Amino acid sequence: MKLLEKMMYVEFFMIVMAISVVPMSYGHVSRIDDVAEAPGSDDNGGLDTAWYTARATFYGDIHGGETQQGACGYGNLYQQGYGLATAALSDALFNHGYTCGACFELMCANDPQWCVPGTIKITATNNCPANYTKTTDLWCNPPQKHFDLSLPMFLKIAKYKAGVIPVRYRRIRCTKTGGVKFETQGNPNFLMIMPYNVGGAGDVKAMQIKGSRTGWITMSKNWGTHWVTGVVLTGQGLSFRVTTSDGVTKDFINVVPKNWGFKQTFDGRINF
Ligand SMILES: *[C@@H]1O[C@H](CO)[C@@H](O)[C@H](O)[C@H]1NC(C)=O
Numbered sequence: 001m002k003l004l005e006k007m008m009y010v011e012f013f014m015i016v017m018a019i020s021v022v023p024m025s026y027g028h029v030s031r032i033d034d035v036a037e038a039p040g041s042d043d044n045g046g047l048d049t050a051w052y053t054a055r056a057t058f059y060g061d062i063h064g065g066e067t068q069q070g071a072c073g074y075g076n077l078y079q080q081g082y083g084l085a086t087a088a089l090s091d092a093l094f095n096h097g098y099t100c101g102a103c104f105e106l107m108c109a110n111d112p113q114w115c116v117p118g119t120i121k122i123t124a125t126n127n128c129p130a131n132y133t134k135t136t137d138l139w140c141n142p143p144q145k146h147f148d149l150s151l152p153m154f155l156k157i158a159k160y161k162a163g164v165i166p167v168r169y170r171r172i173r174c175t176k177t178g179g180v181k182f183e184t185q186g187n188p189n190f191l192m193i194m195p196y197n198v199g200g201a202g203d204v205k206a207m208q209i210k211g212s213r214t215g216w217i218t219m220s221k222n223w224g225t226h227w228v229t230g231v232v233l234t235g236q237g238l239s240f241r242v243t244t245s246d247g248v249t250k251d252f253i254n255v256v257p258k259n260w261g262f263k264q265t266f267d268g269r270i271n272f
Pocket of ligand 1 (some may be wrong): 131133
C-alpha cells in the first residue's frame with residue numbers, strides 16, 4: 001500500500017509539473033500577444049489567435065500575376081477582394097484546402113539584419129506544395145509551417161535580399177466587404193460551389209445546399225475550397241448553409257434564383 005501511495009503521489013507531482021511547465025515555455029509568445037492585442041482587440045470567439053512560428057518567402061514579381069488563381073480555386077484575386085494580400089501555405093498549414101480563406105497576421109521575427117518592423121494581414125489563397133525530390137530549400141515540406149507571400153506583402157516585413165525569413169504568425173478574423181459570394185461550377189450531375197469573400201474565421205469547415213424543392217443536402221469538399229453534390233438541382237432556387245472553422249454557421253437563403261447557370265457568382269448578402 002505504501003508503495004502504491006508513493007507512486008500515486010509521484011504521478012500527481014508529475015502532472016502538476018507538466019501543467020506548470022507548459023505555460024512557461026510559451027511565455028515569450030504570450031508577451032508578444034499582449035502587445036499586439038492591446039486596446040481595441042475584438043472577441044475572437046472559437047478562433048485560436050495565439051502566435052506561432054513559421055518561415056516566409058515570396059513568389060512572383062511585384063505585380064503578383066503568379067499569385068492569382070491558386071490551389072484554393074479562387075480566380076481573379078483583385079475582383080474577389082483579396083488583392084495581393086495573399087499567401088501560399090505549406091501542406092502543414094494548408095490542411096488539404098480546409099485553411100483556404102483563413103486570415104493571418106505575420107511579422108518578421110528575430111532577424112535584425114533582414115526584418116522590417118510592422119505586421120501584414122493576409123488571406124490563404126494558395127498551396128506551397130511539398131517537393132520530395134528537392135534536396136535544398138525544403139521550406140514547404142511537412143511538417144514545416146511556411147508562408148509563400150506575394151512579393152509586395154513580403155517587402156512590408158522584410159528586405160528583398162533576405163530571401164527566407166523566420167516569422168511569427170497568428171490567426172485573425174477576416175474583415176471582408178459585402179456578403180459571402182458563391183460561384184457555381186461543374187455540371188448538372190456534379191454541382192460544385194466555391195464560396196469566397198468569407199469573413200469571420202474565413203475558412204469553411206462544412207457546407208450544405210438546399211434546392212427550393214429539397215431539404216438540406218450535405219456537400220463534400222472537393223479540391224481547394226470547392227464543395228460538391230451529386231444531387232441535380234438545375235431549375236431550383238438555391239440556399240446555402242456554411243460553417244466556418246470556428247463553428248459558426250450561417251444560412252444564406254434563396255441567394256440563387258431558379259434560372260441559375262454554371263460559372264455564375266451570387267451574392268449571399270450577409271457575412272460572418
Ligand atoms: C521539385 O524539385 C526538383 C529539384 O529542385 C525540380 O526539378 C522539380 O521541378 C520540382 N517539382 C515541382 C513540381 O516543382
